[in-house]
Amino acid sequence: MKTQVKALVVGGGAVGTSIAYHLARAGWQDVVLLERDELTSGSTWHAAGLLPLFNMSYATTHIHQYSVEFYKTLEAETGLNAGFAVVGNLRMAQTEARMDEYMLYAATAETCGVPYVFLSPDEIKQRWPLIRTEDLKGALYHHTDGYINPADVTMAMAKGARQRGVVIERKWQADAFRWTGSAWEVTATKMVEKGGNLVPSDEQVVITAEHVVTASGNHAQRTARLLGIKMPAIPVEHQFIVLDQDPALLAWRKEGNGEHPVVRDADAQSYVREERGGWILGVYEKGAPARFEYGVPDSFRADLFQLDLERIEEQYGAMVHRVPSSEDSGLKDDFNGPICYTPDGNPLVGPAPGLRNMWLAEGFSFGITAAGGTGYYLAQMMVQGEAEIDMASLDPKRYGDWMTTEYAARKNEEAYDHVYVLHHPDEERPACRPLRTAPAYERQKALGAQFGQVNGWERPNYYAPAGFDDHAARSFRRGGWWQYALEEAKAIRTGVGLIDATAFAKHVVKGPGATAFLDWFTCNTLPSVGRINLTYALTDHGTTRTEYTMVRLGRDEYYLVSAGAWAAYDGDFLRKAAEDKADEFGYIEIQDVTTQWGVFAIAGPRTRVVLTPLVRDADPANALGNRRFPWLSCQDIELGMCPVRAIRVAYTGELGWELHHPIEMQNYLWDQLMQAGQAHGLKPVGARAQNWLRQEKSYRAFGNELGRDGTPLEAALPRFVDMDKDFRGKAAMAETGIRATCVTLLIDGPEDADPWGREALYQGDARIGRLTSGGYSVHFGQSIGMGYVRPDLAAPGTRLQVKMLNRLWEAEVVHDSPYDPQNEAIRRDG
Known part of the structure; x- marks a missing residue:
């Protein structure tokens, strides 16, 4: 066995073999893959092998699309032969809401170049008469999709990897990882058969490996403990059954007809595909338990769990309803095995938190579909330093x-039983909530x-009357919450x-090296x-890695505020760079002070009249005026008995x-603000109205218009880039040039819907860009969106179209x- 390698891949399933293959294809020599058992002995061997091309995630859609073409x-x-x-993939809809979902799916697919067509129930019946269609509203069909043999595709990738010089070692288990400061020392133990174990x-x-990649599948929790990190990758039981031959299906095929597509009956939480003259039924039912929370038992190898037919009885009945002839097929085989999940259903792909040259590829619930693309894009990150798409969401x-x-x-169980739940863009899943709550939670x-x-963190999305049902208010159009967000935006x-x-991420950076470091680390001029x-x-490639609001507290002390959803992501990058x-x-x-400071943002023309009575100052009437407290400045003030770091800025x-206030005083400050604002119509406002505004x-x-697939100059933000100083990524940013430009659009959309920020942009028949944000403008009284277009189409006045609800709308x-292009409102005095 080689003991000095460039990269060591731990895990020999579809994902691990793909990573090894693509690292070698990218030019790395001395790549070794370790598998503790046999290749495909984990979840790969019992996977159904479906290849769903796309979903609501831009990054995941690209990964799946690459896999399908690569295989x-x-x-x-x-x-x-893999x-x-x-055979194609037929996503059927029993409700208009499901058709709305598919239209949003399709709009996302278009931004990635994935082909599709919508079919009516009659068109489905004409093509595939064994499918019952009278209760369907329609279907979304993508013909380039299908299914694959998981073991065969894994073995093909393994052979391709060997042909490129990769060494694959079976029956070796990684038992310890030690970072020397320049490389990893990985202790591997030879595994042997003993009594079937x-x-x-x-x-x-x-x-000794310069880089290590873990693709340990169901063993992710063991991997996490060995590395001293946390990973929310835990398996959940997944069942599918194989039915004997169906006489009607055999007759259909004997007549020379082609194989049925993979039939996804999302409203019945199941999928069906042909299997040697019979059918496979796979389900995503409620009640499927998580397994191996603390590790896989040594006795569990290529094993399965006991089938729980009662748990999938409803889905079996739905299959018989959808394909009536399947009732004549007996049960031939059954599978109930562990499939790894994460709380949001997307895998964990990228650098491990706090560690150098340690890469994770874990938590794949659709591992066969994602394997090829994961290997491709992760190899780009490792070899080139960055992938061609923004992988931050993973x-x-x-x-x-x-x-x-x-x-x-618990969240992984929820993600499993939500696979076929309607995925509204305003979806909020209930499991494990509330968990992280700011003190004012109960008051709100x-x-x-x-x-x-x-x-x-629990964060208000909007405020509604007593008895309002948030779940029932969700929609792919303007949901029941829309009217309340409208009033909040107007307020x-x-x-x-x-x-x-309060959910904002907050870091303090200080010390003798802080100023020089941040001057190099960020692209704007440092504030006084x-x-x-x-x-x-x-990034080193000149694209946007993180956005900060930077407050300079002293000569060498800074307070950095960034997006709440990215706290660990931002903090890890900051600490490693320092x-x-x-x-x-x-x-x-560097100190993470996120949980020490609460944050209230108060905004609107009457803000000063609300705050002034609370200010404890020798001259409270002028304490918040432009002369003493100008725009884009920060002061420590007192509001009643609460010390506040007040920052004059408004999103x-x-x-x-x-x-920004001590979090233990939050309820006191909330009460003071609400009482002071009562006479002036102060209204509590949620995140959705703020997003529109x-x-x-x-x-x-960040995560919408800003990310690792574009530079600040492409985001049309040159005013925040100081080209007279040296900073990380400067040369690469300049060399990249302007490939696309971020623009704002006003949209003449449908009366009952607004864009969500996932839609394709067109000029005539040509797709020329995509939206990254969307919503409603209370000022203009119409839909609004932001997105990226070809630079030649970025000039104000350019007429484009937005794809919404399966048609083009003028924009x-x-x-x-x-x-307020002159910022008069935000600068107003008096």
Whole structure:
């Protein structure tokens, strides 16, 4: 066995073999893969092998699309048939709401170039008469999809990897990882058969690897413990049954007809496909338990669990209803095995938190579909330093250290039984909530707050009357909540509103090296003491890695505020960069103070009249005026008995302040603000109204307009880039140029729907871009969106179309900050 390698891949399922293959294809020599048992002995061997091309995730859709195209090339390269049956995928809808979902799916697919067609019930029946269609509204059909043999495709990738120089070692288990400062020392133990079990022998080797990738599947919790990190990758039981031959199906095929597509009856929580003249039924039922929360028993190898037919009885009945002839088929075989999940159903792909050159590829609920693309894009990240698409939505650090095993297990069970639940863009899942609550949570709840979850935090989305049902209010169009968000947005534009922004991530950076470090780390000019700026930390490729509101508290002390959903992601990047530059810049101290500070954002024309009576100052009448407290500045003030770090900035584009306060005083401050605002119509406001308002100001949002697939210059933010200084990623950003440009559009859309920020943009018949945000403008009284287009189409006045609800709607590119372009409202005095 090689003991000095460039990269060591741990795990020999479909994902691990793909990563090894693609690292070798990208040019890395000395790649070794370790598998503790046999290749495919984990979840790969009992996977159904479906290849659903796309979903609501932009990154995941690209990954799946690459896999589907890549698998078609393997036989020519390796001589092994991967067993790819390109039969298509038929997503059927029993309700209009499901058709709305598919239309949003289709709009997302278009942004990635995935082909599809909508079929009526009659068209389905004409093509596939064995399918019952009288209760269907229609279907979404993508003909390039299908299914594959999981073992065959894994073996083909393994052969391709060997042909490129990869060494694959079976029956070796990684038992310890130690970082030396420049490489990983991985202790591997030879596994041997004993009484039908696989047990460690006395034979061990230490492999020194520059990079390590873990693709350990069901063993992810063991991997996490060995690495000293947390991973919410825990398996859930997944059942499917194989039926004997169906005489009607045999007759259909004997007549020369082609194989049925994979039939997805989402409203029946199941999928059906042909299998040697019979059928396979796979289900995503409620009540499927998480397994192996604390590790896989040594006795569990390529094993299965006891089938629970009662749990899937309803889905079996639905299959017989949908394909009546299947009732004549007897049960031939059954499978109930572990399939790894994460709380949001997306895998964990990218650098491990806190560790160097340790890469995770864990938590794949659709591992066969994702394997090819994961190998491709992860290899790009490892070899080139960045992938060609933004992989942040799959980053393992989207879950912080607050996450526990219990949380992951329960949320993974929920993710499993939600596979075929209607996935509204305004979806909020209930499991494990509330968990992280700011002190004012109960007060907000009493006022009708309907909460969303951001990084575990409960955050008001909007406020509604008593008895309002948030779940029933969800829609792919304007849901029942829309009218309440509308009133909240109007309140901030015309009066005053109060937003809870406690979930913001907050870091203090200080020390002798802090100023020099942050000057290199971010692209904007550093603010002077008492002032703030908006700035970006870039990747080495010049794209946007993180957005910060930076407050300079002292000569070498800074307070950095970033998006709440990305706290661990931002903090890890910040700490690693500071460690890298400590010798050059000197001592740098970084503190995560997120849970120490609560944040209220108060905004609107009447903000000063609400705050002034609370200010404890020698001259309270002028304490908040422009002369003493100008826009884009920060001061420590007192509101009643609460000390507040007040920052004059507003994400809504109105006069306003962020009030950062000791979190233990939050209820006191909330009560003071609500009481002071009562006479002035102060209205509590949620995140949805705020999202609409920031689009009226063309304020970019990280994870939407800002990410690792675009530069700040492509985001049309040159005013926040100081090209007169040196900063990380500067040369790469300049060299990249402008491939696409971020614009704001006003949209003449349907009367009952707004864009969600996942739609394709067209000019005539040509697809020329995509939306990244969408919503409603209270100022203009029409839909609004932000997105990226070809640079030649970014000029204000350009007429485009947005694909919504399966048709094109007129849209016009407008000047940035279409509401109050001169910022008079946010600067107002008096």
